Amino acid sequence: MSTIPNPFESRRGISERRETNPDLQQERDGASFDSMQLTHFLDGGSDGTYRRRHIENLALSDPEYDFDRESSQLSLDEAFKTALKHHVQLVRKTKEFGFKDKDYDIYNYFAHYLNPSSQVKKRLWRSGGPMFELHANQFQQEKWLKDIKDHRIIGCYAQTELGHGSFLRGLETTAEYDKERGEFVLNSPTLTSTKWWAGTMGWCANHALVMAQLMTEGKNRGPHPFLVQIRDMDTHNPLPGIAVGNIGPKYGLDAIDNGFLRLENIRIPRMNMLMKHFEVHPDGSYTPAKNAKVINGGMLRIRCQIPSQSASILAKAVTIAIRYSCVRRQSEMQPGAPEPQVLDFQTQQEKLFPILAQAYAFTFTGKALTKLFEEGIQEGLNGDPSKLLELHAQSSVLKAYMTSRGVTGIETCRMACGGHGYSRFSGFPTLLTGASASVTVEGDVTVLLLQNARYLIKCFEGKVKDAQCAYLLKEGYSRPKLGGKLKIDTILDCMAFRAKLHVNQAFTQMSQLKLKGVKSSAAWNTSSVAWTEAAIAHAEYISMKAFADTLPEIPNGPVRVALHNLCLLFGLHVLVRSSSRVLIQADYLSADDLSQLELSMLELYEAIRPDAVALVDAFDFTNRHLMDSVLGRYDGKVYEHINKRAEEYNHGRPEVHPMYEKYLEGLIKSRM
Amino acid sequence: MSTIPNPFESRRGISERRETNPDLQQERDGASFDSMQLTHFLDGGSDGTYRRRHIENLALSDPEYDFDRESSQLSLDEAFKTALKHHVQLVRKTKEFGFKDKDYDIYNYFAHYLNPSSQVKKRLWRSGGPMFELHANQFQQEKWLKDIKDHRIIGCYAQTELGHGSFLRGLETTAEYDKERGEFVLNSPTLTSTKWWAGTMGWCANHALVMAQLMTEGKNRGPHPFLVQIRDMDTHNPLPGIAVGNIGPKYGLDAIDNGFLRLENIRIPRMNMLMKHFEVHPDGSYTPAKNAKVINGGMLRIRCQIPSQSASILAKAVTIAIRYSCVRRQSEMQPGAPEPQVLDFQTQQEKLFPILAQAYAFTFTGKALTKLFEEGIQEGLNGDPSKLLELHAQSSVLKAYMTSRGVTGIETCRMACGGHGYSRFSGFPTLLTGASASVTVEGDVTVLLLQNARYLIKCFEGKVKDAQCAYLLKEGYSRPKLGGKLKIDTILDCMAFRAKLHVNQAFTQMSQLKLKGVKSSAAWNTSSVAWTEAAIAHAEYISMKAFADTLPEIPNGPVRVALHNLCLLFGLHVLVRSSSRVLIQADYLSADDLSQLELSMLELYEAIRPDAVALVDAFDFTNRHLMDSVLGRYDGKVYEHINKRAEEYNHGRPEVHPMYEKYLEGLIKSRM
Numbered sequence A, B: 001m002s003t004i005p006n007p008f009e010s011r012r013g014i015s016e017r018r019e020t021n022p023d024l025q026q027e028r029d030g031a032s033f034d035s036m037q038l039t040h041f042l043d044g045g046s047d048g049t050y051r052r053r054h055i056e057n058l059a060l061s062d063p064e065y066d067f068d069r070e071s072s073q074l075s076l077d078e079a080f081k082t083a084l085k086h087h088v089q090l091v092r093k094t095k096e097f098g099f100k101d102k103d104y105d106i107y108n109y110f111a112h113y114l115n116p117s118s119q120v121k122k123r124l125w126r127s128g129g130p131m132f133e134l135h136a137n138q139f140q141q142e143k144w145l146k147d148i149k150d151h152r153i154i155g156c157y158a159q160t161e162l163g164h165g166s167f168l169r170g171l172e173t174t175a176e177y178d179k180e181r182g183e184f185v186l187n188s189p190t191l192t193s194t195k196w197w198a199g200t201m202g203w204c205a206n207h208a209l210v211m212a213q214l215m216t217e218g219k220n221r222g223p224h225p226f227l228v229q230i231r232d233m234d235t236h237n238p239l240p241g242i243a244v245g246n247i248g249p250k251y252g253l254d255a256i257d258n259g260f261l262r263l264e265n266i267r268i269p270r271m272n273m274l275m276k277h278f279e280v281h282p283d284g285s286y287t288p289a290k291n292a293k294v295i296n297g298g299m300l301r302i303r304c305q306i307p308s309q310s311a312s313i314l315a316k317a318v319t320i321a322i323r324y325s326c327v328r329r330q331s332e333m334q335p336g337a338p339e340p341q342v343l344d345f346q347t348q349q350e351k352l353f354p355i356l357a358q359a360y361a362f363t364f365t366g367k368a369l370t371k372l373f374e375e376g377i378q379e380g381l382n383g384d385p386s387k388l389l390e391l392h393a394q395s396s397v398l399k400a401y402m403t404s405r406g407v408t409g410i411e412t413c414r415m416a417c418g419g420h421g422y423s424r425f426s427g428f429p430t431l432l433t434g435a436s437a438s439v440t441v442e443g444d445v446t447v448l449l450l451q452n453a454r455y456l457i458k459c460f461e462g463k464v465k466d467a468q469c470a471y472l473l474k475e476g477y478s479r480p481k482l483g484g485k486l487k488i489d490t491i492l493d494c495m496a497f498r499a500k501l502h503v504n505q506a507f508t509q510m511s512q513l514k515l516k517g518v519k520s521s522a523a524w525n526t527s528s529v530a531w532t533e534a535a536i537a538h539a540e541y542i543s544m545k546a547f548a549d550t551l552p553e554i555p556n557g558p559v560r561v562a563l564h565n566l567c568l569l570f571g572l573h574v575l576v577r578s579s580s581r582v583l584i585q586a587d588y589l590s591a592d593d594l595s596q597l598e599l600s601m602l603e604l605y606e607a608i609r610p611d612a613v614a615l616v617d618a619f620d621f622t623n624r625h626l627m628d629s630v631l632g633r634y635d636g637k638v639y640e641h642i643n644k645r646a647e648e649y650n651h652g653r654p655e656v657h658p659m660y661e662k663y664l665e666g667l668i669k670s671r672m
């Protein structure tokens, strides 16, 4: 291993200024603040930055994490191989360094991102882990947890089947209790009951946490988690009665071996059903969980993490696009004038600045959610189920909202980089395909929005108390004062009232249908589009609130001003660009007011412009974080590196492609 | 070659009914019309359908067009190989069958789509072709056209450079005339002048149509097209002074070898500058073109084709998503009730039906554009330059609008299919990555929208006459009557007035700035977001108009009713879901009116629902058109085929992945 750089030193090389593209250097010199100040704030202080950088540097300087950059397009098998190599190194190093908790997370997170094709890949016992920890009783933890943590048990979480994902109760896999032998017998009775999609199941896993319909005493008790060994610990061969394999190529996430699994009369001991919260006794009798919601608890942790990941992916995309937009000069503003940096075009700002604002809003929202999770989960499991409910509602809607905005945002960034954004060397393809998965995994957008809507109804009716939803019960929103300098509170109030109006509208629509005698299920369905809009409006409000709540923590000064502007922009963009008709209908804002807000928004673009590069620099991504994007490089040497990568790609190839002779030569030389 | 099926026979197999998923069969049985009637209409009559199917069948039954389905993820080299194989067969068969014109297009189009990874790939002399035909004088046509058509000259169109794409005048490649030797000397004087991105340049092309700054008599005459041989006709080696290669992996379009090219003192005869419209005489004197716009003429043809391609790609995506949504059953509407087809969820309809409407609107808009092209191009080149201007404006805005809606639409379809939409076997990844390129190639969205906006200004000021823009000069739009059954004309009028308001708003914004003394370039930039909105609103109106103009051609009956509904939906969706604040501001519609329109739109979903499958069936795609998507199959045997493809993928692989031993075994067996 080469020497580990000092975290205090710039990680961008020593003669950084001289070697930077002058346009980018000028942006940095001209910003209203030093980006490092903001970095420290994001890291919770300079110590945090120091520690994070130190840990990242351990991975950065480790040659085992190298990968073959020119072949950004690896075959599935190659991508898988690289991911495994990194995984083994990760396990080894984590042990060696003795990382715990947050340090572990930083190292783990960063090391995985060092290989683009395993972007979202986490430890091999992936989503199974939290589920196990949540559901295993003490005996079970003692029996298996060490092997899991030491990576001898490589697991996967097998909930989804060919025929069912969203609808848990529809699962067809069965686990029937045989009280004679004190065992469960697991079966995949139909084609559609084949387990499908589980990450690491295809090639890696030797165990699966299988969700199956528990049958005991002749009754179906619904889906429960069972720990099933699927491969031999010695040979890694599938065990008898098990059919398992890779489900084949995907849009992205090439390094992850999503798999399928069929079970035929697989017998497991009674103690392999995870029974902390519910239990099947030796005689087959069943004790249900005190809190039925607990079955979803494992998903909760992951759903609480995804929003922060979305924020980070979006921050990467916008870092690439904004840096490139300062290096790229194109067109003429005036005939004969020098070509402007494309970030000077208002249209380019309209593409990128709202995304920059989102990246910050989502970062702070993600942090708030993590905090809520840490506070809420134990409370919820141990006593106060409303905490679980709240967490469930909050994480569902934020996961749905932030991942879907993430995909649109990345695609916008990609297109904002013109042709070069289409190259794999830009980093966008990897970001896009990864983000596109996050929209679907751990819960479909619409399904999650509608789950949240049901919770909003309860809050709206006053049946559930939730501080985040207090705005739904607040009365007397008064018309905002839009003259003079816009205040964040004013806009936040508009956002709250707008969300309330959406909830109210959906609620009224649904109630009227019911009054007309429409069945409540049909009334729900017929107002469900309105409900998804309400949930989104809620998420938008929550996100702006998390942003606004963070501002006072920043010391007075240019950093605070810059973030203040972004926070305002976040809200204005929502009000102006999404249909905010409800506000006009409620006579809260006029159409002219909205036009006025639009002008304020365009003026904000001009205020943000000089700080754009500093604002993305503050995320403190190294080039490796940015998947070695040629467009997003810290030094802005874009063209040199596009060219270098193409040269590397061609290096060692024959000047004439082998297929020339086979196919083209005949055509070219023919006189047919 | 196996026997060619009779075009009159269903291409879906003989015992079609029995073998179809019952849910899908029921949709077909329950539709208000026979999809074949609509297919005939789309083909311009049953003869058209017969002919098209006949030609498609020739390709479908040709085993040379097979490709390796399980490895949907080929390496670049493999994808390239398959594309070449198909290309050679295409050339051979086109000759053998003696296809001309439309027949040629059908065969060519279809045969290329048989290989997903070359989806957008056309004949090898790709965008160079039209440019050549446009700019070569008679002598040049006689000299080269036969070799081009016979595929001995394999060309590429090399306009874009590393540093310049959108801004043609910024190109740095030079072509200096040496009058002593009657030759041009071409050079790439800087790194950024390296030609980049040209399709087929990387490995295939032996010639390039190079856009370079023409220097003669000591003056720069701007970019002109030069035919440059880049590889030896015998060995295919790059010629001396030429550096050429593949630019490396991309987001998609793997089979296309986009390339780079550097020229060092490359000498070509004077006659290699294409000189139909301008000329450099032997003594170096220069005659410019009568119409300066002619330089863009070659791009015009391609820009006029792209909208139809976007329509077709969108139609494919929505075919896949709608069929799957009828097969997929998930969740409960009511506790204990059977799981509904997911297309019954209002939210699913909100995702897919507007896209279905777009697919039809774009199909008809594409046809109208093709017609305009056929009428306009010759007129324009030969005399009436306003025709060229009109065509240029129309194709720019439609290309920008339809390709960007295309990408969003496909991504929506992908997400509407949940987890299975993320598999490559769904077909979506190929559709998405291809469509994502179309947004950028042949002109960036924003740049094109702004070009169109400049044209709209001329029309708005009455300086240019264009029938399609007459609505901009029309006065006295009166408040629409929304009571009773909604009329298409009413909505079309709203769309026209809305577009006019947007133009007016941008115009006013810009003029006011100028009045305040802002430079006109800055005033333009500061109102450019408003201008892009105006251009989009214009495109939306044009698209609905093309749809509405088509309706009377359909015989009265259920087909017309179904399309009538879709046409209404197209307009309503724009009005309701995009910010139509301008209409409220102009006191043309109230916010309540818009809510009323929203309810009408949701009711339309219910009217469209029973015909959804028939409406996508009518596009008459075979499974191969749909890239063998497992989700979009005509027979609806979704689960069987997901499973089959996964099995094929695993077939012949060892049960234990070779990397197990190398990486995992150590971990699993360790007691570290």
Ligand SMILES: Cc1cc2nc3c(=O)[nH]c(=O)nc-3n(C[C@H](O)[C@H](O)[C@H](O)COP(=O)(O)OP(=O)(O)OC[C@H]3O[C@@H](n4cnc5c(N)ncnc54)[C@H](O)[C@@H]3O)c2cc1C
Pocket: A127, A157, A158, A159, A160, A163, A164, A165, A166, A167, A196, A197, A198, A199, A253, A258, A437, A440, A441, A442, A443, A444, A445, A446, A447, A450, B328, B330, B331, B332, B342, B345, B347, B348, B415, B416, B417, B418, B419, B420, B422
């Ligand atoms: C990359 C990847 C990794 C994955 N990893 C795992 C894993 O490790 N383990 C695992 O168990 N699973 C995994 N999955 C599966 C994933 O969790 C599911 O695909 C996801 O939850 C969506 O469910 P679905 O596929 O059933 O979608 P569906 O529910 O079939 O969605 C199809 C459409 O129906 C709509 N719909 C469904 N129900 C409703 C409703 N009630 N109301 C309105 N609309 C509705 C949806 O909005 C969507 O538009 C993975 C999937 C992917 C893509």
Ligand SMILES: Cc1cc2nc3c(=O)[nH]c(=O)nc-3n(C[C@H](O)[C@H](O)[C@H](O)COP(=O)(O)OP(=O)(O)OC[C@H]3O[C@@H](n4cnc5c(N)ncnc54)[C@H](O)[C@@H]3O)c2cc1C
Pocket: A328, A330, A331, A332, A342, A345, A347, A348, A415, A416, A417, A418, A419, A420, A422, B127, B157, B158, B159, B160, B164, B165, B166, B167, B196, B197, B198, B199, B253, B258, B437, B440, B441, B442, B443, B444, B445, B446, B447, B450
């Ligand atoms: C798959 C693929 C195939 C291609 N094939 C070919 C080929 O065969 N031959 C060939 O010559 N080229 C080809 N190209 C290049 C392609 O034509 C250009 O990439 C495209 O025209 C966009 O130009 P650009 O890359 O310069 O974008 P840029 O102009 O650099 O765009 C970057 C950003 O700047 C903005 N911008 C630029 N100018 C303005 C302005 N005046 N006002 C407001 N905003 C502005 C854009 O909106 C965009 O957001 C190909 C590209 C791709 C991706």
